[in-house]
Amino acid sequence: MALDQETFDQLVQTVRRFIRERLVPLERQVDETDRIPDEIVEEMKELGLFGLSIPQEYGGIGLNVTEEVKLAFELGYTSPAFRSIIGTNNGIGSQGIVNDGTPEQKAKYLPKLASGEIIGSFCLTEPDVGSDAASLRTSARMDGNEYVINGTKRYITNAPHAGVFTVMARTDPDNKGAGGISAFVVENGLPGLKFGKADKKMGQKGAHVCDVIFEDVRVPADSIIGGKEGMGFKTAMKVLDRGRINIAAACVGVAQRLIEESVRYATERKQFGQAIANYQLIQAMLADSQTECYAAKMMVLDAAEKRDRGENTIQEAACAKYYASEMVGRVADRAVQIHGGAGYLAEYNVERFYRDVRLFRIYEGTSQIQQLIIAREMLKRFAG
Incomplete structure (x- = not known):
């Protein structure tokens, strides 16, 4: 609403x-x-x-x-x-x-x-399963009126703080594809549910990630999302479709901050007797960043509006996430360049953001996965 x-x-x-x-x-x-x-x-x-x-x-x-x-x-x-x-x-x-x-x-x-009483977390990626999500190995075996879950999930955001997990697991061992996967709601604190050590990351400090390990974790049969087996992969894809639009929007927000930092520094920093903002090569970098940020913002808004109208936005969400996450990386690189040597120092915000934004091109589908999704949807639409 x-x-x-x-x-x-x-x-x-x-x-x-x-x-x-x-x-x-x-x-x-x-x-x-x-x-x-x-x-x-x-x-x-x-x-x-x-x-x-x-x-x-x-x-x-x-x-x-x-x-x-x-x-x-x-x-x-x-x-x-x-x-x-x-x-x-x-x-x-x-x-x-x-x-x-x-x-x-x-x-x-x-x-x-x-x-916010509890934090939610999403468990899809595994040590040997990333972009090929349909090949996940975590299993959920029916035993009486319970499922027994075994497996390890990797790079799970907010896992150390989570009170409940959405877990993708294979309920049909004979179906090696997406149709054998179901989604479960699993509460923290159950016997056999363990956590790996918190991962040390390049950036985004303060956002915590770790492995989530399931060793004979028993959950009630009614923990399966929607109450039906085999729908987990479809649930995951719907979640990621909306999530990609949101990630793209976050990239726009960071880019806007980086542009603001760059304009401020270029206006204040003087070389050869004048502000570096007066030099055309600096202006060109600022203009490129502003243009790309604006383009990404329009893509995000278009994808969001189409989704709100109930349209299929698989392609639009992938386009927005792909372009915006690549865009913010270029904007961050230019911001460091505009700052010169200062941009490489932790004293300046652009150094931190340069590290932070690198992750946007990886999670919720790498740029390469977005390219494949976009091309697949193009071909599907052409075929009618």
Whole structure:
């Protein structure tokens, strides 16, 4: 459900103020300590940021996709770790239940996800299974009125903090493709559910990732999302389709911040008696960044609006994610170049963002996977 314009505008203004007054001043601290302060997480809960995309009937704000990406533009202005802590609750950690969950599953988990009482996490990738998600090996074997889950999931965002996991596992060992996969809601704390050590990453400090290990983890039969086997891969793809649009929006937000940092530095920095912003080669880099950011923003808004109209947006979501994630990498590179030697120093924000944005080209489908999706959809549409 879309909010009325006045209410939505107030939400945007509130979030924008919160980001600039509370989050931006803490960016360096979070990068150095690899931790978001508890009081910030509590303030995010009070603002309703954990339930942006969760329906209002379950305690969320219930933004449509267009509204969600406009908020993502704002959230992208600061370090991606801040978006990450709320991102799984609004995206991959909740949308499987929102889209395909049973009424009982929705009533049990969505209010807690919307309030931030629990963090949701999404378990698809495995040590030997990344882009080829249909080949996953984690198994879920029926035993009486329970499923027994075994396997390891890798690079799982927010896993160390999660209270509930959406887990993709193979329920039909004879079906080696996507049709043999089911999605489960698995609560933290069950016997046999373990975690690997937190991964040390290039960037996005404060956003925590680790392995999730299932050793004979028993879950009730009604933990299967939607109550039906074999639908897990379809659930995952629906979740990732919306998630890709959101990631693309976050890339736009970061690019806007990097452009702002670049313009400010170019205006203040003087060489040969004048601001470097007066030199045409600097202007060319600024212009390229602004043009590409604008193009990505329009792609994101177009994909979001089409999804809100109920159109198939597999191709548009892939295009937006592919272009925006590659775009923000180029913008970050130019930002460092405009800053010169200063851009390589941790004293300046562009050094941190340069590390942070590299991940956008990898998760929720690498750029190469997006290319394959785009081409596949083109050929399907041509064939009619």
